Amino acid sequence: MPDKDKHIHVAFVGNPNCGKTTLFNAITGSKLKVANWSGVTVEKIEGEAKYEGFQLTLMDTPGIYSLTCYSIEEKVTRKCVMDEDVEVIVNVVDASSLERNLYLTLQLLELGKPVVLALNMMDVVEERGMEIDLHRLPEMLWDVPVVPVSAAKRTGLDILLHAVVHHYEEEPKQNTLFYGEGIEEKIAKLEVMMQAHYPLHSSVRWHAIKLLEEDEEVKNEHPISVTNVVDKNYEKEIIQTKYSYIEGIVNEVLFYRDKKKANTDKMDALLTHPIWGIPFFLMIIGFVFFLTFTVGDLLKGVFEIGLDWLSGSTDSLLVSIGTTAWLRSLIVDGIIAGVGGILTFIPNIFILFLALAILEDSGYMARVAYVMDGIMGKVGLSGKAFLPMILGFGCTVPAIMATRTLETEYDRRKTMVVTPFMSCSARLPIYVLFSGMFFSDYAGLAAFSMYGIGMIIAILVAKVINTIQKGKANDSLLIELPEYKRPNARTIRIYVWNKLKEYIHRAGTIIFIASIVMWFILNFGMQGMVENPGDSFGAAIGKFLVPVLVPAGLGMWQIVVALIAGISAKEVVVSSFAVLFGVTSANSETGMHSLVANIQSIDPQFGPLNAYSLMLFCLLYVPCIAAVATMKKESGSWKFTLKTVIFQLTFAWLVSVIVFQTGSLFF
Missing domain, CATH: 3.40.50.300 (P-loop containing nucleotide triphosphate hydrolases)
Incomplete structure (x- = not known):
């Protein structure tokens, strides 16, 4: 025992x-x-x-x-x-x-x-x-x-x-690969030298091999003179020996893989083609967004009906029990309108994550990184940088954390700057709402353009940074392209459920709190509770900053307040619009018409160009506070983080102004 x-x-x-x-x-x-x-x-x-x-x-x-x-x-x-x-x-x-x-x-x-x-x-x-x-x-x-x-x-x-x-x-055994007489003789000599200098060391053979490979970290940690033994770098020969042995293992123990490999090669001839690979990727992602809007919009009607019923029933219940007007307003106009409005986007979010999970589990997303590797190198980004950028489609926080896989601090920080330009799932409700309100039959195309523009801008900004700092990419992307496989239903179910759970959790925490704060600043002013939101704290803040956004076609204090609230979480932009313009279910067809009418009652000229400028600003301006905190944690620098935030705000303003002012010349 x-x-x-x-x-x-x-x-x-x-x-x-x-x-x-x-x-x-x-x-x-x-x-x-x-x-x-x-x-x-x-x-x-x-x-x-x-x-x-x-x-x-x-x-x-x-x-x-x-x-x-x-x-x-x-x-x-x-x-x-x-x-x-x-x-x-x-x-x-x-x-x-x-x-x-x-x-x-x-x-x-x-x-x-x-x-x-x-x-x-x-x-x-x-x-x-x-x-x-x-x-x-x-x-x-x-x-x-x-x-x-x-x-x-x-x-x-x-x-x-x-x-x-x-x-x-068990007693430890010597499990080792034979590298040939010449290299083994050198390994033996280095082992003796290692044991002489570090007699208690337990991995002398591994260290001897690393000394032959001229591994810098091993040389620094165990400084011994190897001049008479190591006459060159033997890393290439050692790697070749390992892979030759691995090939022998695979040939002897793995059966029936040739047919599957042949099918994968046929598909890759098209999907990883140096010319056609990117157009196919854009077509696939475009189809994903077509499904996100068409199928998602069919399902969201159920949520809208439920939200209308909940709002009406809650209001009736509160009236019947004699609840004060301010508390009724907080619950119905603040919490239910804010949080409930976000929950109506669950069908669209579900379709998007389902499609991305299928693409990932099938093995296709690895091909996307491979296809984009050449472009990454041309703009001065490490080939590995596209992997965090792909993660950015889901959430900016893990995407920034994924920059740890990059070799240098320069590459990591440069990737942190551009990764937030990739449209995270929290921005999707913004795209769905405003493209649905102002672009009707072209809503899917308008929303999809945000994802394409985000990728293009990320690449261009990386190129500019690289040119200014005269840097260069440190490596190409080394990635195994797995064989295509039928997506596993359980894996997809777990992935989609975790993403939806995270989305619902945000609605029940960050967005819940933000909705209460939003209601407070819109219903209270210097004189206490106000009937007219134009006399509130929120209006005062918005009116002070609104001149800055007038050139971008966003000259309403309500928009300024919604964008500030969106720093807590991007979904809050949508819930804020619902509260600011007094619409219970902003994502329903009726709610969209009411929201457009309420916006245009303040600014009759507000139309598709203004909406597109707003979507661009939401795409490019500072990410959520959680992403900013992660950026500081990963970079270890408040200075870098603040400079990045200022750059993103300035850049978002500049792009929105250019698009709106240019568009105004034609429309």
Whole structure:
């Protein structure tokens, strides 16, 4: 029986998107300890588990492709696995992408620590009609335990923990690849030198190999004279040997993959074509927005009917119980109009996230990043920068956090500046509302243009920054293009539900509070509660700033107040318009007509050009406060963050003014 006091520290390591975090969460449950690694913004996540009397401390590390590190996350993971406290490494491998994943596996084995291979996504392998020889694979990896698991279905977890405990108790074996007589002779000499200088070091072979590769970090951390041994950089030869061995493994253990690969190659000939790839991407995204409007608008009628019923019933109930007028106004005109108006956009949001989830899970979004890589390089952005930009279509906060994968601070900050120009889901309600109000049959095209303009402006701004600062892209995008597959219904359901839940949560928290604040500043002034919103605090603020927006065709104090409120969350722009112009369900057909009438009663000239200028301003001006806070956290600089915010506000104003003034000459 094992000693009940025994404690094992286990690190979960794997490529990005291999299901590592899902597996980690399945084992540890929800009781996690989250902190930041020392000196960096990357999160450190730990969990606990028990198995056969052993207490396991499990650590989830950022996804990496190899232990040759450039980005912050890669350096953090390497530092973690090198830590003496880590006693067992669980290498989570995507079984459907063995060739890519096994390169990291071979590097981990050279560390000399116990490694257990968690072969994840076996259901995907079966779905693709492939088979893996689970007896031959561990043999070719020097008898490393290989455990088939499914993080999504929570299968194989007990067997994995058993392998961790059993492998921890075994005597360590030398699991290593033979690089040929010449290189092995040099490795042996370097091992002797390492042991002489660092006798307690446990990973001398791995460090010897890294010295042959002239790894700068290893050379700095373990400064020994290798002049008589290392006569050149052997990284290329070492990599070639690894991949040759991996090719042999894949050929021997993986069956029936050729047919699937052939189908993928045929599709990629068109979808990743250097000329036709971008037009196809635009066509696909355009179709997504066609569905977002046509199907979404058919479904939103149900929400509008429900909101009208709730508003009327609540008002009647409050009257019947003698509620004071100000409280009735707060609940009906403030909270229900504000929060409820946002909830009516759920069908449109649902369709958008459903389509994006299908494109992501099918393997297409990786192609988009590949197709855009050439453009990224021409404007001075790292090829990897397009990945955070794609995330920006969902939410700016994780998109800014994703800049951690970039190698240099210059690339990270430049990407942080342009990523907010990608239209996040919170801006969609703005596009839906104003394009529906002023562009009728062309509403989908008007909204879609915001996404295209955002991408183009992000690229152009990156080019200007690069020209001014005389920088250059540091690398091209290295990305594996996975085989196309039928999207998994469960994966899509989880993704869409999490996004909708986040949207509803924002409606119940940030937008709820913003609606109350908005109601307050519109119903109170210097003399207390006012009947005319024009005498309120909100009107005073708006009228003070409205001259600034007159050149952009946005010369109403109500618009100024709505835009200021939108800094809390972009959806609040819509809820603010509903409250400011006294419309309960702004997204309904009746509500849109009422909103247009109320706006034009103040400014009869306000039309499609003004609405388009407003949509552009909402696209380009400062992102939500959560995104600004994330930018400060990731950059570590208030100065950079404030300069970025000022630039975005100025740029949004400038573009809106140019578009409106130019358009006024023709319309």
